[in-house]
Amino acid sequence: MNEVTAIELYEKARRLHERGKLSRAEQFYRKAIKTNKRFAPAHNNLGNMLVDRNRLAEATRAYQDALAHAPGDPRVLNNLGNVLHLRGKSKEAVSLLYTALETDPDYLDALNNLGNALSSLGRFNEATAVYHKAIQLAPNFAQLHLNLGRTLMDSGKLEFAIDSFTQAITLDPNYAQAYYSRGNAFQDLGQFTDASESYQQALQINPSASIVHLALSGLKKYEDTDPHIAVMQNLLGTYRQDDPNRAMLCFALAKAYDDLREFDRSFHYLSEGNRLRSKQLDYDLENDRALVSTIEGLFGLSSCNFNSASDSDLPNIPIFVVGMPRSGTSLVEQILASHGHVYGAGELDTVNRSLRSSIRQGSTKNEAKLEEDILEMSVEQLRRTYFETLSTLNVPERYVVDKMPLNLLWVGFILKALPEAKIVHMKRCPRATCWSIYKQHFSTNELGFAYRLADIAGFYNLYSSLMCFWHARYPGRIYTLEYEELTESQEHETENLLEFCGLEWDPNCLSFHNTKRPVTTASAVQVRQKMYRGSSEKWKNYEKYLDPLLNTLAN
Template sequence: MPPRQSTDKTLGRARQAARAGDWITAQALYQTILDRFPGNRPARQGLEALRPAALPDLLKAAQAAQSAGRWAEAARGLATAAALAPDLPEVGLALAACELEMGRAPAALRAAETVLERAPEHPGALNVKGRALREMGRVAEAEASLQAALGLAGAEARTLDNLGLLARARGDRAAAEGYFRRAVAQAPENAALHRNLAHAITYTEAEPHLAQMRACLARIGAGDPGAAPLHFALFKALDDLDRRDEAFAHLEAGNRLTRAALGYDFQTDAVPYAVSKALFQAPLPAPERTEGGAGPRPIFVTGLPRTGTTLTERILSRAEGVQPCGELTVVQVAVGRLLREVMARETKALSETDLGALGDEIRAGLAEYSGGRPVLVDKMPLNFRWIGYICAALPEARIVHLNRDPVAVAWSLWRHSFAGAGNGFAYDPADIARFMVLHRDLMAHWRGVCPGRIFDLDYAELVADPEGATRALAAAAGLDWTEDWLAPERGTGAVLTASSDQVRRPIYRGSDEGWRRYEAQLAPLSSALSAAGLI
């Protein structure tokens, strides 16, 4: 048992932090004492005294951080607030929402379950739990949680929407349509619900939803930022009906409104790329080992979004012992933390200690998604930004990088409304072209820094020669190839991305030509790609 003096010093530091209004530090220090000595009365009294003063400040600061998109900062404050006020479910749910925004589903699940321990039928907590479980691939548990929330007051439309998203993720389009229609009936002014329903319907002239969307758009206002999801939904509906000019006008409006709302700035987005190039200049040594290590062996499927990363994950998941995990933020969060530390130092350099800690953090984060399987696939496309970090910190990792026709990729990016702000470049042709150049140049850099570690998979070759391409993929990924690799559509895992419908069809040709239906309208996009030297 540590000497009493140590506890007294910790109490003193906690009281000093409280007097300074450093609520996060004060709470952590008091809790450290109670974790070791649950009966320590001064620490317990100190925590109780913190709540009245700290809680309003913490919640106000967290709200400001959330409004500015500083989710990690908001989560730190909310975690402290939730510890001080476990009886307030709205605090725990706000924390869970922050964790989901950052893609940290296991943390969101823990926050929701903490709320449910006190309020087992809280509809908001059941919804968050269902969403977190869905993101973790635990589909049956997710559905059970959402079904438990169904019918509870105050969450009907949200629950139906989440059930629809879950049904779509597991490939049950009819069930998804049913849930989304019920959700729209409950909340007809919710533009995002209309967008979700639009992607579950193949429109005909007799489909009433088109008129419902037009009426909703008239009420909201075509130029209102909140109308952006409706414009994307109307594009989908009118594209199905082959009304191309009208469809394209809505697509332009949806992109314009979304870009304005996000306030995307390419120069800001480019900074980490320049920093990474400066930190990784010399080629990395060949890894001492390619298998084993603590936790599951990861395969990272990277590239620009909409290049076939979901299909590739689906193919890899046909191998025995492989857990498909979708698009995880584990690497992004870990590397972001490391970069902030490095940039705060006088000497901007990475040490072996840095890379060792980075590897441990990534492995621990990935293990929460592996389901106990020995191999997992993280198909976050934008992990291409961090390939050097991955190779340096995880010698056992395999890297797959997708290449695809630039025009097809650019068109697919521009026609999609993405969840979150991570793909902010996708809503303007000039930004798309600039980002594609950034991607091309960084990949050339990583190939020099990580020789022999990156397997480039060409989408056109994959669909033209599935067997040859998948055999090469298996060898690069360190997996055993079987004929199952040729039938990814038979996979049973949930698919949470915009490609959920496509990957449930057999591997097919022709998807790279879809942009030609709008060739005339896409002249600005083609010009931007041509000016950038991409086509």
């Protein structure tokens, strides 16, 4: 009798779910489960409903309960894998999704989710192969072409990515996400007119897409008569005060009013956008203080004499460009990548992803410990992982630039694991750097310090102290390049940079703005322009608002 009742409750919940009545659906799914706790479909669909409501931790538990009562069910394995991927646990997700596909090799949703999880782990070749298999099964499924394009884009194959996005658009001419992604690919290639057209096509389909308005604002130089400003202001008024979409629009409007030199209005929007973004990320500077303290403590130990990693030949010599975000790291990469023997790989996450797993958090936020035996293994693992990354890139150039700025945290590890590596430290005026960070809505969630003036300055002070520590620990191994000196004496500073890296002179490095290559960072527009002076003075337009920043830097 209970089984029939549970099924009836489940069917009522499913109908409510399909009609979008999520609160009522949840009530009936839970009644069905209470009636029969072993009824796996109710647990599974409860998980689906919780995903729809963005309650991902609860959805995980629901799928785990479903799996306990239906072991090996590929649908449940797929759903659990997907929600773990959405929660940033992609390694666990990959294992579950492969298990689902062992039972049903042609399970399209599982193939799509597996491709997404592999791509997020940087396993782009595997992800590409999975998407191709899925496309063979469903060649007219536009989302598969979109996801393939995103993976190709992340792996630096932008022309192929554009082909995939265009195919998605051909299959679904109203696919706003595909237009947006194609716009991003065009922008990274420096094809700004094509990028702007793609963004505008996306907005014709979905006028409320805040992320597209933000992207388009970065390509425009606003004038008083630009109707886009009024469009964004009207859209801003439609969102709740705490809606994350407001943050993107605020950053876009701040850019517009900065162009118009209406600095008070610009800062009004910038302050609101940063407030919303800071609330969303809930950053705590003490976590980074603890991490830096741990690293300095470890590398300062007299007993810390573990050997450098084995010096088996790497496919390429890595050049790491480190420093604060917005300090000129993209400019230096563009200069180096203009050399005939250098490939610019952009911001590779290999080092951070490899070493973060070596951090073991203690019982409180302020307790982080790295054990020496784990560290030694991490150094060996980093070399193996980086060897795999370079092998996957498979580029003929002798040198590869990795310009992930916050690799500054891991300089000691890099020099232990990759003794042949070159470290270039890009340094810029603290006030200019911090202000440029505050103006930027970063696509990644990894820069939580970037949205409060005091946090930016606090992190800058941490960075400055740590770089002094690395210079003292590894004298002569790190080359510091001052941004302002580079803009004042371009040829001289470029000569010195190339000499440190072991590169002969190449005049193309002076005309870096003409180099055709993908640039995927927030500086994609700037590096297509000639070197110019004066950008480090722009913070002065907002000086009256910057006491929290300036006081923290001074201290």
